[in-house]
Amino acid sequence: xxxxxxxxxxxxxxxxxxCAAAARLHRMASMRLTDWSSSSTTTSRLLxxxxxxxxxxxxxxxxxxxxxxxxxxxxxxxxxxxxxxRDFSASSVKAMMSVEACAKVIDGKAxxxxxxxxxxxxxxxxKSETGVVPGLAVILVGDRKDSATYVRNKKKACETVGxxxxxxxxxxxxxxxxxxxxxxxxxxxxxxxxxxxxxxxPSHMNEQHILNAVSIEKDVDGFHPLNIGRLAMRGREPLFVxxxxxxxxxxxxxYNVEIKGKRAVVVGRSNIVGMPAxxxxxxxxxxxxxxHSRTRNPEEIIKQADxxxxxxxxxxxxxxxxxxxxxxxxxxxxxxxxxxxxxKGYRLVGDVCYEEASKVASAITPVPGGVGPMTIAMLLSxxxxxxxxxxxxx
Amino acid sequence: xxxxxxxxxxxxxxxxxxCAAAARLHRMASMRLTDWSSSSTTTSRLLxxxxxxxxxxxxxxxxxxxxxxxxxxxxxxxxxxxxxxRDFSASSVKAMMSVEACAKVIDGKAxxxxxxxxxxxxxxxxKSETGVVPGLAVILVGDRKDSATYVRNKKKACETVGxxxxxxxxxxxxxxxxxxxxxxxxxxxxxxxxxxxxxxxPSHMNEQHILNAVSIEKDVDGFHPLNIGRLAMRGREPLFVxxxxxxxxxxxxxYNVEIKGKRAVVVGRSNIVGMPAxxxxxxxxxxxxxxHSRTRNPEEIIKQADxxxxxxxxxxxxxxxxxxxxxxxxxxxxxxxxxxxxxKGYRLVGDVCYEEASKVASAITPVPGGVGPMTIAMLLSxxxxxxxxxxxxx
Numbered sequence: 001x002x003x004x005x006x007x008x009x010x011x012x013x014x015x016x017x018x019c020a021a022a023a024r025l026h027r028m029a030s031m032r033l034t035d036w037s038s039s040s041t042t043t044s045r046l047l048x049x050x051x052x053x054x055x056x057x058x059x060x061x062x063x064x065x066x067x068x069x070x071x072x073x074x075x076x077x078x079x080x081x082x083x084x085x086r087d088f089s090a091s092s093v094k095a096m097m098s099v100e101a102c103a104k105v106i107d108g109k110a111x112x113x114x115x116x117x118x119x120x121x122x123x124x125x126x127k128s129e130t131g132v133v134p135g136l137a138v139i140l141v142g143d144r145k146d147s148a149t150y151v152r153n154k155k156k157a158c159e160t161v162g163x164x165x166x167x168x169x170x171x172x173x174x175x176x177x178x179x180x181x182x183x184x185x186x187x188x189x190x191x192x193x194x195x196x197x198x199x200x201x202p203s204h205m206n207e208q209h210i211l212n213a214v215s216i217e218k219d220v221d222g223f224h225p226l227n228i229g230r231l232a233m234r235g236r237e238p239l240f241v242x243x244x245x246x247x248x249x250x251x252x253x254x255y256n257v258e259i260k261g262k263r264a265v266v267v268g269r270s271n272i273v274g275m276p277a278x279x280x281x282x283x284x285x286x287x288x289x290x291x292h293s294r295t296r297n298p299e300e301i302i303k304q305a306d307x308x309x310x311x312x313x314x315x316x317x318x319x320x321x322x323x324x325x326x327x328x329x330x331x332x333x334x335x336x337x338x339x340x341x342x343x344k345g346y347r348l349v350g351d352v353c354y355e356e357a358s359k360v361a362s363a364i365t366p367v368p369g370g371v372g373p374m375t376i377a378m379l380l381s382x383x384x385x386x387x388x389x390x391x392x393x394x
Numbered sequence: 395x396x397x398x399x400x401x402x403x404x405x406x407x408x409x410x411x412x413c414a415a416a417a418r419l420h421r422m423a424s425m426r427l428t429d430w431s432s433s434s435t436t437t438s439r440l441l442x443x444x445x446x447x448x449x450x451x452x453x454x455x456x457x458x459x460x461x462x463x464x465x466x467x468x469x470x471x472x473x474x475x476x477x478x479x480r481d482f483s484a485s486s487v488k489a490m491m492s493v494e495a496c497a498k499v500i501d502g503k504a505x506x507x508x509x510x511x512x513x514x515x516x517x518x519x520x521k522s523e524t525g526v527v528p529g530l531a532v533i534l535v536g537d538r539k540d541s542a543t544y545v546r547n548k549k550k551a552c553e554t555v556g557x558x559x560x561x562x563x564x565x566x567x568x569x570x571x572x573x574x575x576x577x578x579x580x581x582x583x584x585x586x587x588x589x590x591x592x593x594x595x596p597s598h599m600n601e602q603h604i605l606n607a608v609s610i611e612k613d614v615d616g617f618h619p620l621n622i623g624r625l626a627m628r629g630r631e632p633l634f635v636x637x638x639x640x641x642x643x644x645x646x647x648x649y650n651v652e653i654k655g656k657r658a659v660v661v662g663r664s665n666i667v668g669m670p671a672x673x674x675x676x677x678x679x680x681x682x683x684x685x686h687s688r689t690r691n692p693e694e695i696i697k698q699a700d701x702x703x704x705x706x707x708x709x710x711x712x713x714x715x716x717x718x719x720x721x722x723x724x725x726x727x728x729x730x731x732x733x734x735x736x737x738k739g740y741r742l743v744g745d746v747c748y749e750e751a752s753k754v755a756s757a758i759t760p761v762p763g764g765v766g767p768m769t770i771a772m773l774l775s776x777x778x779x780x781x782x783x784x785x786x787x788x
Contacts, residue, residue, distance in 0.1 A: 229619030296655050
């Protein structure tokens with residue numbers, strides 16, 4: 001689904017009711033997941049990147065009651081913001097919030113665009129100097145519309161940066177053996193540096209078996225347990241970091257959000273987003289807590305966070321009252337909720353109630369236009385990294 | 395070091411001062427670690443097991459102010475305890491605490507003995523029915539006294555349960571290649587089902603390189619990143635779970651401590667204990683937080699825990715005031731502190747100030763006699779599991 005520029009618009013509902021209404025509509029649409037901890041497969045799965053100079057103005061995660069507006073980053077559209085400082089009193093903040101309190105918008109679309117440009121420039125240089133062109137193979141089984149859209153977007157993104165695309169589309173009733181055969185061919189193909197099997201697979205296939213068949217050197221999704229193990233261990237380095245959580249952390253980096261020593265709460269513990277996001281935050285010396293479907297007091301724990309990464313697939317689950325003033329919010333959820341006013345009949349909302357949260361947080365990703373575009377950018381980055389490693393390039 | 399039966403004795407110091415004095419003495423002895431997050435290599439590394447009927451009386455992790463004495467488990471020595479119930483008022487608890495408030499002692503020595511007996515019985519049966527005898531190989535490099543003691547204890551424990559011991563002792567100045575050669579031989583030896591390289595290795599050796607050489611099927615320590623990755627991922631199963639954290643969870647199981655939905659705080663994030671312990675707790679649906687050397691407010695976070703696993707190598711770091719009344723404490727630390735009254739000139743204390751904590755917690759492991767003996771028992775268990783898997787036995 002193509003990402004549209006995001007604008008914060010005022011709803012005809014009072015903000016609190018609006019989130020509640022959206023959640024209610026979502027339930028009516030029967031899209032609710034029974035265990036939101038494993039729902040992140042709905043997130044699109046994409047590519048990699050390398051850090052460069054930071055275009056955003058620096059700002060720190062702030063404790064409650066100490067906020068100050070700052071200059072917007074030059075990568076983001078000019079949004080008035082509510083950010084950290086040590087020298088403001090609670091009363092002045094309250095006054096600000098009542099007038100025009102609005103979190104900085106973490107513009108994933110703009111950051112992803114910048115990263116794609118950086119990757120494109122690096123690939124062009126690599127090609128001219130060494131002749132090497134990174135290649136990414138995608139295997140799609142079945143005819144799910146959302147999967148087809150993701151694959152099309154990935155292909156388009158590859159073309160933009162100069163990565164060669166390989167694609168195999170198999171019918172829904174294909175045998176597992178057929179998928180394994182294609183994986184094996186891509187494993188052996190020296191022009192392919194990344195292999196991606198679009199999830200979910202048809203129910204008659206063993207996902208674990210198929211994912212394990214992807215060569216660890218070409219596992220640009222970073223889902224191989226060996227990569228996850230290396231991610232978890234101090235002193236070890238994974239070959240690839242899973243794209244969506246990598247994108248989350250990259251947004252924090254690009255917006256100069258301090259992670260070290262901060263309280264970070266990850267909402268959701270999926271293999272694809274929540275768990276690796278927590279491991280990444282811990283690698284950067286955050287103090288992490290992981291909230292999931294069995295957590296008895298999510299609100300109480302989330303309220304302690306300086307940084308929140310929400311990845312549960314529950315529309316508007318995290319409310320404004322659950323957020324510590326000044327917290328930074330990365331919202332991974334992309335949930336369709338019914339919307340009669342939209343031409344499509346639905347709109348997309350995150351796991352965090354944006355209208356409420358943007359009045360309390362110091363910075364927040366919009367949905368869409370936040371983490372979504374970053375996932376694709378990270379997939380491109382991982383593919384470039386893989387090509388450089390395989391060809392032993394600096 | 396042989397484990398002695400543990401008795402809670404009153405110190406000549408007031409309890410608070412006693413912990414402070416121990417910590418001071420420890421600092422004087424210059425044994426302090428600069429970053430306590432990586433200190434758990436001081437913990438002995440041992441073996442595996444399988445759950446059976448639980449001999450301990452059931453009790454729940456309790457919220458503050460709701461405590462009640464309960465019957466002691468038949469595996470533990472009769473210790474008066476302070477445990478969970480829903481129907482006691484704060485005043486009655488206060489009264490109890492002022493008279494003889496004392497946490498249940500989680501008797502690792504007794505539990506480990508029981509597990510060894512279970513393992514011994516299973517091995518005897520296996521041998522008589524199939525002729526298979528589990529084998530464990532230990533490689534020791536250098537002449538560290540503590541390492542030699544650990545290896546001796548492991549060998550002794552193996553003999554007790556009927557596991558065949560293989561041992562290689564190499565001089566401090568051995569080449570890495572020499573160690574790798576022995577690992578390779580044990581990898582190929584069908585009578586060896588578990589291989590253990592005693593850590594720490596001499597500084598000229600690459601620990602990661604050497605540990606990676608151990609066949610994943612014989613990695614009874616569970617330190618291979620593939621095992622850690624599988625431990626981290628939902629829906630995946632590790633071949634082996636690292637022994638010390640496995641022992642911690644086993645103690646909770648044997649004492650019927652409810653884990654699901656509880657707040658668990660792991661203090662320390664080492665690859666050997668803290669990190670895998672957190673992953674294990676999360677697999678059992680606890681809500682985990684990980685406190686480490688960069689955490690700014692450890693006291694505040696630890697105070698929220700229903701279950702605390704402390705593995706940092708800092709004597710008496712966690713004080714009584716840091717503990718929520720009724721919490722369950724698993725103390726992995728084994729820290730020598732100077733003690734002029736001891737014949738050896740030192741005594742061992744945990745990472746938790748026992749005198750203080752035992753007045754607040756509902757249950758606590760002593761040091762020594764808590765987690766230590768469990769680690770060896772878990773190593774034996776992992777070796778048995780490995781033999782059964784390799785020989786395809788039920």
